[in-house]
Amino acid sequence: xxxVTQTPKFQVLKTGQSMTLQCxxxxxxxxxxxxxxxxxMGLRLIHYSVGAGITDQGEVPNGxxxxxxxxxxxxxxxxxxxxxxxxxxxxxxxxxxxxxxxxIYFGEGSWLTVV
Amino acid sequence: AQSVTQLGSHVSxxxxxxxxxxxxxxxxxxxxxxxxxxxxxxxxQLLLKYTTGAxxxxxxxxxxxxxxxxxxxxxxxxxxxxxxxAAEYFCAVSDLTGGGNKLTFGTGTQLxxxx
Numbered sequence: 001x002x003x004v005t006q007t008p009k010f011q012v013l014k015t016g017q018s019m020t021l022q023c024x025x026x027x028x029x030x031x032x033x034x035x036x037x038x039x040x041m042g043l044r045l046i047h048y049s050v051g052a053g054i055t056d057q058g059e060v061p062n063g064x065x066x067x068x069x070x071x072x073x074x075x076x077x078x079x080x081x082x083x084x085x086x087x088x089x090x091x092x093x094x095x096x097x098x099x100x101x102x103x104i105y106f107g108e109g110s111w112l113t114v115v
Numbered sequence: 116a117q118s119v120t121q122l123g124s125h126v127s128x129x130x131x132x133x134x135x136x137x138x139x140x141x142x143x144x145x146x147x148x149x150x151x152x153x154x155x156x157x158x159x160q161l162l163l164k165y166t167t168g169a170x171x172x173x174x175x176x177x178x179x180x181x182x183x184x185x186x187x188x189x190x191x192x193x194x195x196x197x198x199x200x201a202a203e204y205f206c207a208v209s210d211l212t213g214g215g216n217k218l219t220f221g222t223g224t225q226l227x228x229x230x
């Protein structure tokens with residue numbers, strides 16, 4: 001079982017460069033989301049999607065772009081990287097909510113450094 | 116809006132001692148609550164979750180948590196700490212509003228286990 005797969009695991013970018021963090025899940029989950037983790041701040045929601053073709057902003061969306069053309073994939077694009085975007089990024093997915101509260105599955109993380 | 120407060124960014128215990136990690140939440144609706152553990156340079160692993168029903172929830176690795184509505188708390192405990200428990204622990208609350216399965220995280224508690 002692959003679960004939630006993120007690539008790349010490590011990346012160094014120069015300020016102003018653009019890049020895409022890839023996220024794919026093989027569990028046919030409707031819900032997918034991106035979080036960033038910074039020391040002392042926990043994880044914060046960047047963008048999320050409730051299904052193919054539907055995305056919305058989370059708590060910290062500025063500087064990031066997402067699209068959801070398929071159920072499986074939810075890439076996160078950094079349009080013009082800034083040092084403030086140095087962080088660890090986690091992709092997550094889950095099935096549609098039920099009364100039992102579906103488990104959210106996380107990828108292994110992508111460590112991004114912007115210099 | 117929902118929020119989570121984790122008291123104590125660092126907790127240190129002796130091996131064999133009780134582990135108590137505190138989590139208080141704020142939610143205008145019945146919450147779904149989660150505890151995740153993160154080992155160094157790894158992703159998030161679900162320890163346990165509360166959705167409905169029994170307020171004492173048992174998780175993996177001997178951890179458990181009790182949902183106390185009157186205290187808006189969901190503290191994590193383990194009777195006897197092991198060296199392998201050293202990690203960062205995150206409490207989170209699920210946001211059901213607006214669709215999706217979004218988590219609001221606390222800022223994390225780093226657990227150190229000493230001989």
